[in-house]
Amino acid sequence: MTHPSGPGWSLHARPHVQCLLSLADNKILKASGPLKGLPLRAGFLIIKAENKEEVEAIVNGDPFAKEGLIVELTIQEWxxxxxxxxxxxxxxxxxxxxxxxxxxx
Incomplete structure (x- = not known):
């Protein structure tokens, strides 16, 4: 998940983190954190889900997604x-x- 810095990021970072904490509390998010050394802010999430569509729905519920702040997203089964x-x-x-x-x- 890649998202640019700027006013949108600053405004929605707290709700984004609250969303991640809720997913972690509900055992959906196994791990998450920023990727280091990249020109844009990017995060890596390990999500427990049955299929890609479920992951897409979870990501689409994130405030960053709702505000159009995710500029790149790769979902890969592991x-x-x-x-x-x-x-x-x-x-x-x-x-x-x-x-x-x-x-x-």
Whole structure:
């Protein structure tokens, strides 16, 4: 999600953050934060949803989206097979393979 700096950003930053906090409190937003080192303000969000349309609806409810402040948006499905969110994985990797690959079987 990319959004420019300026009066629109300043005016709607607080409602945007309140929206993100609400999504996090409801376990929809898993993580969020600014991307560093870019010429425009940009954020990265990990959202738990069933499909792309659900993510679009969630993003469209954000005050930045409602005010037309998002100039670029990329939505990409992600399957967290390894790491702290592996319990959220799709199951593409059959149970037991993780342990085998780690040399525990």
């Amino acid at each position: 399957d967290p097979i390894f790491g702290v969110w592996e319990s959220e994985a799709s199951g593409v990797v059959p149970r037991g393979w993780r342990e085998e690959w780690r040399g525990k079987l």
